[in-house]
Amino acid sequence: YKPIGLTTDGNNLYVADTYNHTIRKIEISTGVVTTLAGTAESPGSMDGTGTSVKFKNPEGITTDGTNLYVAGSNHTIRKIVISSGVVTTLAGTVGSPGSTDGTGTSAKFYYPTGLTTDGANLYVAGYSMHTIRKVVISSGVVTTVAGTAGSYGTTDGTGTVAKFYLPIGTAIDGNNLYVVDRY
Numbered sequence: 429y430k431p432i433g434l435t436t437d438g439n440n441l442y443v444a445d446t447y448n449h450t451i452r453k454i455e456i457s458t459g460v461v462t463t464l465a466g467t468a469e470s471p472g473s474m475d476g477t478g479t480s481v482k483f484k485n486p487e488g489i490t491t492d493g494t495n496l497y498v499a500g501s502n503h504t505i506r507k508i509v510i511s512s513g514v515v516t517t518l519a520g521t522v523g524s525p526g527s528t529d530g531t532g533t534s535a536k537f538y539y540p541t542g543l544t545t546d547g548a549n550l551y552v553a554g555y556s557m558h559t560i561r562k563v564v565i566s567s568g569v570v571t572t573v574a575g576t577a578g579s580y581g582t583t584d585g586t587g588t589v590a591k592f593y594l595p596i597g598t599a600i601d602g603n604n605l606y607v608v609d610r611y
Contacts, residue, residue, distance in 0.1 A: 429468075433489035433543075435496070437510070442496055444486040451486060451498060451508060464496075465508055465515050473502040473522040478513040488543035490550070492565070497550055499540035505552065505563055518550075519568050527557040527577035535570035537561070542597035542608070551605055553595035560595060560607055573605075582609070 431452075433444030441454040442464070450466035465481045472482030483506070488499035496508040497518065504520035519535045526536030540561070542553035550563040551573070559575035574590040581591030594610035 432487045433498075435489050435491045437491050437493050442489055442491060444489040444498060444500070446485050446487055446500075449483045449485065451483070451489070451496065464510070465513055473504065473517075475506075475516050477515070481513075481515045488541050488552070490543040490545050492545050492547055497543055497545065497565075499537070499543050499552060501539055503537045503539065505537065505540060505543070505550065518565070519563050519570050525556070527554060527559060527561075527572070529561075529571050531570070532568040535563075535568070537570075542595070544598040544600045544605070546600050546602065551598045551600060553598050553607060555594055555596055555610075558592045558595065560592065560598070560605070574607075 429447035443452040448468040449471045466483045471484040474482040484502040486500040498506045520537040525538035528536035539556040541555040552561040557577040558580040580593045583591035597608035
C-alpha cells in the first residue's frame, strides 16, 4: 500500500511498503512476495523478529548485502538482519523528533527518508530538517554532513554552508554522494 523505498541484493528486491508498515521481499527469479518484517496495517515502533516487529511508514531502505537499513516517520534508523528477520534500532528515538548528533538513541532525526550506504556508513536525507546525516554502521554514531537543521535553501557549498530544501533521496557512487531535494 503506497510502497516508496526499494533496494536489491541482486537476488531479491526489498520494498518499504509504506502504508502497510512492513518490509517486503520479492524473489526476482520467481516473483514470490513475502513479508520480512512488520505486520500489515499495524503501525508502531517495536524491535523484534519478523511479524512481531512494528514500523510506522517506512520509506527509505538500503542494503549492504547482509542487512537492510530502514528510515521512516518514527524518527529512527532501523537495522534488519536479512537471514533472520531480527530488527533493532540503530539510531534515533521513537516519538522524539529533532536533529541532534550523537550515538544510537541519543541521536535525533526528524522524518528521515532516503538512505544509501558505502558499506561502512549510511547517508540519510533528513527531510524535515533539510540536512544530510551520516550514521557509522558499526557504532551508531550520527553526524551532520551537510546543511543546517531547520534552515532550508538551495545554496551550493561545503558542510553547513550548503542548503537543502526537503531532501528526499540519496545515492553514492563510491566517491560522491548525490542528493535529491523535493523542491
